[in-house]
Amino acid sequence: MSKEDLIKMARRAVIEGDEELAVEMANKVIAEGINPVEIINEALSPAMTEVGDGFANEEISLPGVLVAADAMTKAIELLEPHIPVQEIAKKLGTVVIGTIEGDIHDIGKRIVATMLRVYGFEVHDLGRDVPIDVFVEKVRELKPDIVGTSSLMTTTMAGQKMLEEKLRKAGLRDNIKTMIGGAATTQEWANKIGCDCYAEDANDTVLKAKELIK
Ligand code: HCB
Secondary structure (H helix, E strand, C coil): CCHHHHHHHHHHHHHCCCHHHHHHHHHHHHHHCCCHHHHHHHHHHHHHHHHHHHHHCCCCCHHHHHHHHHHHHHHHHHHHHHCCCCCCCCCCEEEEEEEECCCCCCHHHHHHHHHHHHCCEEEEECCCCECHHHHHHHHHHHCCCEEEEECCCCCCCHHHHHHHHHHHHCCCHHHCEEEEECCCCCHHHHHHHCCCEECCCHHHHHHHHHHHCC
8 A cells, every 4th residue: 555545544544533444554554664753744643633623613523523532542552663763872862741730632742752752852751631740840850851741722821831930949940941832832822931942743843852952
C-alpha cells in the first residue's frame, strides 16, 4: 500500500472514529517501513484538528469526538515504538511536560512529548490533570531545562500562570525555561504570564525547545 493510501486511511480512521481501521492502518505503516512521524504529521494530527473544528461548528457530536480521540490514541500507541530516534551523540536537554490540572485533553501533549523524544530530548511526561504542585516538585527533583504545559480549555489556562508564580516563589524559575501550548493558549498569553515560549504544534515545539536550550 502506498504512503498516500495510508495517509487517506489514517485520516478516515480518525474522522470516522474507526478504531479497527486505525489499528489496521498502523500495522500497515509499520509493515511498509514508513516513518510514523509522517503519518502523525500529515494525517492523524490534521484529522483530529478537523474533528475539533467540526465539533466547534456543531457538525460533529461529542460522542463523535470521543471515538475520533480513541482511534487517534490507539494509532499513536501502536506507531510510537516504531518512530526512528535521531542519531544524536548527546542528549539535547531534559523536558518535563504535562497537561494542567483540571484538563484531561492529552492527545496533542502526547504527540509533542513523542516528537521531543524523537529529536533527542529526555522527556518526563507527567500525564494529564497534573496538579501545579506536582510540576513544581518534579522541577525541583529532575532539574529539567524546560517545563512544558498543555491547556486546551480557557478554564485551565490560569494554572499556567499559577505555575509561573509557584516556580518563582520556590526559587526555581531562574534555572529553567517554560513553554506553553494547547488550543486555549497563544503567544499573547505566554507574554502576559511571563512564560518563555508558546508553541503552536509539535514541529514548532521542537524548533523552539532547541532555541530555548541554546
Ligand atoms: Co474537549 N474541548 N472537552 N475533549 N476537545 C475542546 C478543547 C474545546 C475547544 C471544544 C469546543 O468547545 N470548541 C472545548 C474547550 C473550550 C474552552 O475552554 N475554550 C472542550 C471542552 C469544553 C471539553 C469538555 C469540558 C466537554 C464536556 O465534558 N462538556 C471535556 C473536558 C473535561 C476536562 O478536561 N476536565 C472535554 C472532553 C474531550 C474528550 C475526552 C472528548 C476529548 C479528549 C481526549 C483526549 O485528549 N484524550 C476532547 C477533544 C478531542 C477535544 C477537541 C475536539 C480536540 C483536541 C485535540 O485533541 N486536538 C477540542 C477542540 C479543539 O481543540 N479545536 C475540544 C488535536 C491535537 C493534535 O491538537 O491543540 O491538542 P492540540 O495539540 C497541538 C498543539 O496545541 C501543540 O502541539 C500539539 C500537536 O500539534 N501543543 C503543545 C499541545 N500541548 C502543548 C504543550 C506544549 O508545551 C507545547 C505545544
